[in-house]
Amino acid sequence: MYIPTYQDMLDAHSRIEPHILRTPIRTSPFLNELTGAELFFKCENFQTPGAFKVRGASNAVFGLDDKQAELGVATHSSGNHASCLSYAAMLRGIPCNVVMPNTAPQAKKDTVARYGGKITECAPSTTSREEIFAKVQAATGGDFVHPYNDPRVIAGQGTCAREFMEQTDGLDMVVAPIGGGGMISGTCLTLSNQAPEVQIIAAEPEQADDAYRSFKAGHIIADDAPKTIADGLLVPLKDLTWHFVSKHVTDILTASEDEIIDAMKLTWKHLRVVMEASSAVPLATILKNKERFAGKRVGIIITGGNVDLDKLPWLK
Incomplete structure (x- = not known):
């Protein structure tokens, strides 16, 4: 660690x-x-x-080397980290995939979509979020930017x-x-x-x-x-x-x-x-x-x- x-x-x-x-x-x-x-x-x-969360997301996105950045970034988030990572990825011109609970506020889903993030929904539990995210990341290969850890x-x-x-x-x-x-x-x-x-x-x-x-x-x-x-x-x-x-x-x-x-x-x-x-x-x-x-x-x-x-x- x-x-x-x-x-x-x-x-x-x-x-x-x-x-x-x-x-x-x-x-x-x-x-x-x-x-x-x-x-x-x-x-x-x-x-x-x-x-x-745009601070941490931007640090992760703009810290990637060009080869890593080609595959984009991926995360799971209840909303704000997803929005901010999508925003930072948009600024750098790379893909962003996010897993969000289906109960997340529509305002946060709309923000992610506006910045070009691709949303996959999950049930509102840590278990569901992590299980579905593992599948999304395996399919995309994006660099995992954890919301906080x-x-x-x-x-x-x-x-x-x-x-x-x-x-x-x-x-x-x-x-x-x-x-x-x-x-x-x-x-x-x-x-x-x-x-x-x-x-x-x-x-x-x-x-x-x-x-x-x-x-x-x-x-x-x-x-x-x-x-x-x-x-x-x-x-x-x-x-x-x-x-x-x-x-x-x-x-x-x-x-x-x-x-x-x-x-x-x-x-x-x-x-x-x-x-x-x-x-x-x-x-x-x-x-x-x-x-x-x-x-x-x-x-x-x-x-x-x-x-x-x-x-x-x-x-x-």
Whole structure:
């Protein structure tokens, strides 16, 4: 198992800068007053494919040599990694095959198709996803770019935290959602080297809390098919992401479905940005644990904004 280094993150940033956006930081006096903390939101939902995952995907795609690139890339994903890998592959002019659960939001399927990704659907479980992907990859020969358990992907995601620290005058904490742990691992990679004093908090839905339980147990606990409104956080930790989570994460906090939806509505209203439910989990955990964050400078990564507008969670 190759563990990416701080230099890998720096190299990734140089490689991907022409293909990504340096996303802005948004603040809200209302949300600061509501939480008692000073909140800084890094808007990765503003990336062209709508999610932070374009960082890791671009690092993997543009790191391929020409011979590897001819066969293209392949992955399995609930949506955002599929969209971002398709986007990066389109920029390089190579094929991209993705396996997506049949329950993935239509908005995410549409984005993949728009960028030229070829979709094969699977049942909404880790077992089905991996079985069908094995067949797709065998048929295409594309380079497997895992959504999160890939050193190239983690190094790419780590560039977000690097920008975050450059765009703010220091933070006490960074809070990000956790599913498989790609963004959190990248954040750990960067901050453990660049700003080790910054606490790293992972935020997770109560109904898909395998990372929380893994963190408490000291080993990976994987659920096969959890159900939560935060559809980007359905996958379990793997060995590479567990390495970073177990060594560098300060704590994992959870939020209920109603708390996630309430936080999503608050950010739509007061930040005036479109974010998906997965991205609302950090604010939901901060609102639930105000005493933990009071008086602190807290960075929050808005991981994505690919939302099915006809199926917003507060619409009946």
